[in-house]
Amino acid sequence: xxxxxxxxxxxxxxxxxxxxxxxxxxxxxxxxxxxxxxxxxxxxxxxxxxxxxxx
Amino acid sequence: xxxxxxxxxxxxxxxxxxxxxxxxxxxxxxxxxxxxxxxxxxxxxxxxxxxxxxxxxxxxxxxxxxxxxxxxxxxxxxxxxxxxxxxxxxxxxxxxxxxxxxxxxxxxxxxxxxxxxxxxxxxxxxxxxxxxxxxxxxxxxxxxxxxxxxxxxxxxxxxxxxxxxxxxxxxxxxxxxxxxxxxxxxxxxxxxxxxxxxxxxxxxxxxxxxxxxxxxxxxxxxxxxxxxxxxxxxxxxxxxxxxxxxxxxxxxxxxxxxxxxxxxxxxxxxxxxxxxxxxxxxxxxxxxxxxxxxxxxxxxxxxxxxxxx
Numbered sequence: 001x002x003x004x005x006x007x008x009x010x011x012x013x014x015x016x017x018x019x020x021x022x023x024x025x026x027x028x029x030x031x032x033x034x035x036x037x038x039x040x041x042x043x044x045x046x047x048x049x050x051x052x053x054x055x
Numbered sequence: 056x057x058x059x060x061x062x063x064x065x066x067x068x069x070x071x072x073x074x075x076x077x078x079x080x081x082x083x084x085x086x087x088x089x090x091x092x093x094x095x096x097x098x099x100x101x102x103x104x105x106x107x108x109x110x111x112x113x114x115x116x117x118x119x120x121x122x123x124x125x126x127x128x129x130x131x132x133x134x135x136x137x138x139x140x141x142x143x144x145x146x147x148x149x150x151x152x153x154x155x156x157x158x159x160x161x162x163x164x165x166x167x168x169x170x171x172x173x174x175x176x177x178x179x180x181x182x183x184x185x186x187x188x189x190x191x192x193x194x195x196x197x198x199x200x201x202x203x204x205x206x207x208x209x210x211x212x213x214x215x216x217x218x219x220x221x222x223x224x225x226x227x228x229x230x231x232x233x234x235x236x237x238x239x240x241x242x243x244x245x246x247x248x249x250x251x252x253x254x255x256x257x258x259x260x261x262x263x264x265x266x267x268x269x270x271x272x273x274x275x276x277x278x279x280x281x282x283x284x285x286x287x288x289x290x291x292x293x294x295x296x297x298x299x300x301x302x303x304x305x306x307x308x309x310x311x312x313x314x315x316x317x318x319x320x321x322x323x324x325x326x327x328x329x330x331x332x333x334x335x336x337x338x339x340x341x342x343x344x345x346x347x348x349x350x351x352x353x354x355x356x357x358x359x360x361x362x363x364x
Contacts (some may be wrong), residue, residue, distance in 0.1 A: 014069075020071050027331045028073035039110065046106045 071150035078144055079127055079155055080120030080162070088119040088215045094235060094349035098298075098356045099223035107174060111222035113172040115215050118182045121162030121280075122211070125190040128155040130198075136260040139253060163190070169179065170222075177271030178221045185214035199261075202268040205250075206281075209242025210235075216349070230297040234289070238345070240285040244278040244317055251275075252318075252331040252338075269338035271325060277338070279321030286310035289348060298355050305351030309344050316340050 092115040096108055103111070110302060127134065135146035144150040149174055171179030193208030213235045220231035250257060250264045257264040264346045266274045289310055293303030316337040325331060 003282050018069055021072060025070060025073050039113075042106045043110055047173070050104070 062318075066302050071144060071154055073211070074233050075150050076124075076154075076158055079124040079150075079158060081123035081127075084123065084212075085116055085119055088212070089116050090346060091234075091238065091349050092215035092219040094353050095097075095219030095231060096223055097353045098216075098234075099231070101221040101223045103223045108222070109220065110173045111170065111178065114166040114174070114179075114182060115218050117162050118166035118170070118186050119189075119215070120161045121164075122186045122189040122327075123164060124155050124159030124162060125186075126159075126194045128152055128159055129190075129194050131155075133260045133262065137256040139256055159190070167247060168217075174222045175225055177225060177227075178218050181214060181221060182359075185211055185218070188214070200263070202263045202265040204263070205246045205265075206243050209246070209336070213238035224315035229295070230292060233291050233295075233297070235347075237348070238252070239284065239288050240281055240288055241341065241345055245279040245338065247274050247278050248320060248334045248341065251325075251334045266331070271362045279317050282314055282317035283319075286314055292352070296354040298352055298357075299359050301358050302351045302355035306348060306354075309347055309351075312340060313344050 056079070064259060090110060093112055095110060096103065127143060130140075131145035131152055134140035134143050140146065145152060145155055145360055156195045163183075167179050167183045167186070170182050189208070189211035193204065193211055197204040197207055216234040216238070217231045250266050251271065252353070258267045265277060289306045290303065292298035293300075293306060316333065318339050323333060
């Protein structure tokens, strides 16, 4: 089964699709995490500013 | 370490695409959630820093997305039996159920924690209640049990303006509660109008939607009844002085339009092969109604602040 050249070709195509899907997911997750870092930094700056204004 | 399956091992199963995770959050429903939440935030007396306002709306949207993912995780089998929902990521087999469950819990938990830390714990508590309300009270408990599911379940969609308001003021007053009630009473005619023209699907999967259980006549009567409650309720912010003339006129005109369409639906009977045009029109108008009503509330607030009226 595994030695059939046609099966191997299909497996290779599957592998390419698998890697491409993984890559796209990693990129999306990276963007979300990066956006969260920026957001948390902005929230911290704003909250510190509000606290300083109160003092 | 490489975890990818090797060649000639078990058949490769593609990991779910990021777009499928996005689809789990029901982005179309989310637009209404974001809009009403933003309107509640903008119409509230007081001010909030734009970064915090953005964070509050983001948390409302992400919380709603988490609840929607949990809803689809729980209802995957039901969704598979309905034409309208069969192509969703879970029933179509593009994603594993556990992934949807974990994604839903992560979004729900994360949104509540960030809301609490950045905005306030009252807004976070109401957000948590709204997620629990949709994911458990509506999806798990009421939807499969009672034809009135959508009435109580509608409360879940009514929370965003209340949360937006509380994010600014830090407390609950009668005005955001009225906004909550407006969406609460808007949901039954909106959803039952849809259920009237997709009722065969709900019947097939055994969900006791009102048209399936009580029949079309009772559903039409209930649509009319809830519209008759909704229209005067939508005028309450103007009558009690919580909103001004811009909102009052908009609520009056939109309410008359809603009532006219609901009367048409409420007083007719469908024939064999009926295309349900009045029901489709009512469903479409109900969405415009809610967008326009809340937009009028915000315009009214800014008109008051700028001294236009």
